[in-house]
Amino acid sequence: MQTPFGKETYLYWYELMLLLRRFEEKAGQLYGMQKIRGFCHLYIGQEAVAAGLMTAINDNDNIITAYRDHGLAIAKGIPAKECMAELYGKATGCTKGKGGSMHFFSKEKRFFGGHGIVGGQIGLGAGIAFAEQYQDTSNVTFCFFGDGAARQGMLHETFNMAVLWQLPVVFICENNHYAMGTSVERTSKVLDIYRLADAYDMPGDSVDGMSCEEVHKAIDRAARRAREKGGPTFLEIKTYRYKGHSMSDPAKYRTKEEVEEYKEQDPINHVLKTITDNQWATEAEIEAINEKIRQEVEESVKFAEESPWPDVSEVYKDIYVDQNYPYIVD
Amino acid sequence: MRTIAFRQALREAMEEEMRRDPNVFLMGEEVAQYNGAYKVSQGMLDEFGAKRIIDTPIAELGFAAIGVGAASNGLRPIVEFMTWNFAVLALDQILNHAAKMLSMSGGQFSCPIVFRGPNGSAGQLGAQHSQAFENWYANIPGIKVVSVSNPYDAKGLLKSAIRDADPVVFMESEVMYGDMGEVPEEEYLIPIGKADIKRAGTDVTIVSYNKMMKVALGAAEELAKDGISAEVIDLRTIRPLDWQTIVESVKKTNRLVIVEEQWPMASISSEISYRVQKEAFDYLDAPIRRITSADTNMHYAPTLVAAYLPDVPRTVSLVKEVMYMKK
Ligand SMILES: Cc1ncc(C[n+]2csc(CCOP(=O)(O)OP(=O)(O)O)c2C)c(N)n1
Ligand SMILES: [Mg+2]
Numbered sequence: 001m002q003t004p005f006g007k008e009t010y011l012y013w014y015e016l017m018l019l020l021r022r023f024e025e026k027a028g029q030l031y032g033m034q035k036i037r038g039f040c041h042l043y044i045g046q047e048a049v050a051a052g053l054m055t056a057i058n059d060n061d062n063i064i065t066a067y068r069d070h071g072l073a074i075a076k077g078i079p080a081k082e083c084m085a086e087l088y089g090k091a092t093g094c095t096k097g098k099g100g101s102m103h104f105f106s107k108e109k110r111f112f113g114g115h116g117i118v119g120g121q122i123g124l125g126a127g128i129a130f131a132e133q134y135q136d137t138s139n140v141t142f143c144f145f146g147d148g149a150a151r152q153g154m155l156h157e158t159f160n161m162a163v164l165w166q167l168p169v170v171f172i173c174e175n176n177h178y179a180m181g182t183s184v185e186r187t188s189k190v191l192d193i194y195r196l197a198d199a200y201d202m203p204g205d206s207v208d209g210m211s212c213e214e215v216h217k218a219i220d221r222a223a224r225r226a227r228e229k230g231g232p233t234f235l236e237i238k239t240y241r242y243k244g245h246s247m248s249d250p251a252k253y254r255t256k257e258e259v260e261e262y263k264e265q266d267p268i269n270h271v272l273k274t275i276t277d278n279q280w281a282t283e284a285e286i287e288a289i290n291e292k293i294r295q296e297v298e299e300s301v302k303f304a305e306e307s308p309w310p311d312v313s314e315v316y317k318d319i320y321v322d323q324n325y326p327y328i329v330d
Numbered sequence: 331m332r333t334i335a336f337r338q339a340l341r342e343a344m345e346e347e348m349r350r351d352p353n354v355f356l357m358g359e360e361v362a363q364y365n366g367a368y369k370v371s372q373g374m375l376d377e378f379g380a381k382r383i384i385d386t387p388i389a390e391l392g393f394a395a396i397g398v399g400a401a402s403n404g405l406r407p408i409v410e411f412m413t414w415n416f417a418v419l420a421l422d423q424i425l426n427h428a429a430k431m432l433s434m435s436g437g438q439f440s441c442p443i444v445f446r447g448p449n450g451s452a453g454q455l456g457a458q459h460s461q462a463f464e465n466w467y468a469n470i471p472g473i474k475v476v477s478v479s480n481p482y483d484a485k486g487l488l489k490s491a492i493r494d495a496d497p498v499v500f501m502e503s504e505v506m507y508g509d510m511g512e513v514p515e516e517e518y519l520i521p522i523g524k525a526d527i528k529r530a531g532t533d534v535t536i537v538s539y540n541k542m543m544k545v546a547l548g549a550a551e552e553l554a555k556d557g558i559s560a561e562v563i564d565l566r567t568i569r570p571l572d573w574q575t576i577v578e579s580v581k582k583t584n585r586l587v588i589v590e591e592q593w594p595m596a597s598i599s600s601e602i603s604y605r606v607q608k609e610a611f612d613y614l615d616a617p618i619r620r621i622t623s624a625d626t627n628m629h630y631a632p633t634l635v636a637a638y639l640p641d642v643p644r645t646v647s648l649v650k651e652v653m654y655m656k657k
Contacts, residue, residue: 105439107439120395120422123394123398124396127402127403128402130400131399132403158396317437318433320495320496327471
């Protein structure tokens with residue numbers, strides 16, 4: 001198969017997507033064992049979005065997303081073991097056991113969170129980009145949200161200002177076709193979500209989210225536009241989550257056939273096929289990658305298991321930067 | 331000392347802080363070209379330019395979010411709401427985002443932002459434009475709440491709010507922007523979290539804040555004519571509440587009356603009353619009493635406005651009640 005992307009890229013995509021998949025499968029298992037509590041939203045099926053994104057952006061670029069944040073957080077470089085420890089609620093987690101599944105953050109990796117109010121982060125993403133523009137950097141902010149979030153008023157207020165002020169932000173709707181149990185068709189007459197950009201004179205595009213190649217190309221174009229002071233872009237990346245909305249959702253609102261249809265386009269299988277078709281890796285080399293990922297996930301669980309709980313004194317920490325804040329305690 | 335208007339004191343605070351720190355900027359509806367809906371930001375566009383004095387569309391939720399995002403990424407925004415009545419459209423960003431950024435991120439992302447604007451009633455503006463919100467925001471961990479009553483406090487506290495590392499809700503009043511007051515030429519700051527005794531006294535403590543301080547001080551003046559010495563405390567900061575200053579005063583006067591523009595249910599007076607009964611129970615010679623806005627929506631007619639808001643005569647008679655004096 002002809003491809004503008006080389007061996008290195010495919011091997012990177014394969015390894016990253018496999019890590020995200022295996023991490024989430026393990027998280028699902030551990031949730032069943034009640035090691036992980038609270039709400040937990042898995043990224044399985046959407047990995048190509050994270051993979052295509054990562055080869056198209058720079059380390060200094062910013063990411064912000066919603067509560068379905070494990071995949072993008074690990075892709076952006078938060079170590080799997082810190083993510084697993086966070087799912088457990090341990091002190092060694094990426095937010096010290098304070099955020100949990102929905103609120104992964106890393107200042108070092110420029111990952112601005114995991115947010116739980118549907119659509120709230122759309123405006124925050126524009127604000128993060130505003131700060132980059134204000135400080136005259138060339139960093140681009142990638143602001144992710146779901147198809148459900150696209151129906152919030154926040155999107156419209158933010159799109160309007162982002163275009164007006166030409167902010168260096170790329171808005172990315174991960175259209176996985178459902179907001180909890182509600183399909184896109186049941187929430188709007190406008191099924192091509194990317195066309196919402198038209199009303200604000202923002203370039204918009206629809207992207208095949210099961211393809212790392214297509215995701216990379218679209219994000220690369222949008223990132224260049226933002227970096228070259230051409231303003232925001234809106235990408236609707238059509239993807240699919242294989243699992244339910246969260247761990248408690250049996251996903252009865254869709255057919256087996258529909259799920260199978262997407263699984264046939266599975267991005268990990270697709271990338272692996274390209275690698276083997278091009279003889280970029282031997283079976284043994286692929287097995288070595290698989291084994292490495294298996295170990296990384298196992299080690300993340302071991303790390304989480306062995307880590308301490310946060311000390312109860314943390315209840316009154318990180319609420320204010322101000323260390324002397326006089327909390328009311330009775 | 332020179333005398334300046336309340337709005338100028340606020341403007342000077344912003345101007346001085348913007349000269350001091352290039353990361354401070356002002357955004358809101360009509361703040362730039364129109365020079366501010368209440369002329370607080372008059373002339374600031376000329377000095378600082380459109381990069382730092384930013385007119386926004388009428389989109390409170392959206393521009394509050396852009397402010398919060400910018401604060402999480404290194405800037406120090408001042409977000410002006412035309413009034414706090416309209417800020418409820420942005421409550422999600424203040425409550426769910428600004429107040430929680432630091433804790434959700436395990437201490438990694440702070441949110442040094444000031445949300446400011448006029449609060450409370452301002453004449454016959456009807457039900458939707460007349461609300462006081464101090465207690466709403468004072469309930470939220472993760473933010474600080476300042477509510478000021480004169481130009482001197484306004485300037486010193488706004489400068490502290492802009493320098494603060496945490497999100498600050500800063501409340502002014504439409505009807506006080508023209509008030510004149512002494513403000514020194516030299517720079518000064520007033521720390522957040524400290525109440526101020528605006529009038530010393532020995533017989534009764536009156537606690538208030540924002541424009542109800544006029545009622546409290548007016549009542550104290552009237553009471554003095556009857557030989558009653560009222561100590562008047564201006565909270566200035568609502569969260570954190572400087573209850574120590576109140577308790578110290580009550581230990582001296584043994585009586586407490588609170589005057590505020592909140593609705594009564596779960597108001598600031600409710601919280602103060604809890605604190606004082608706990609910390610100074612044995613010192614109280616009378617029940618703690620309060621005057622709030624009526625537990626209703628504010629109507630338009632002047633008679634109904636007057637009946638709704640706290641005033642001097644009712645405060646005076648309430649003080650006489652806690653002093654067990656015949657009216
Ligand atoms: C403001 C708000 N309303 C409702 C919810 C409850 N809720 C959580 S996720 C969700 C569906 C969102 O779907 P979508 O934006 O498509 O994201 P996806 O879960 O598919 O990634 C809803 C309604 C919420 N968290 N916030
Ligand atoms: Mg969805």
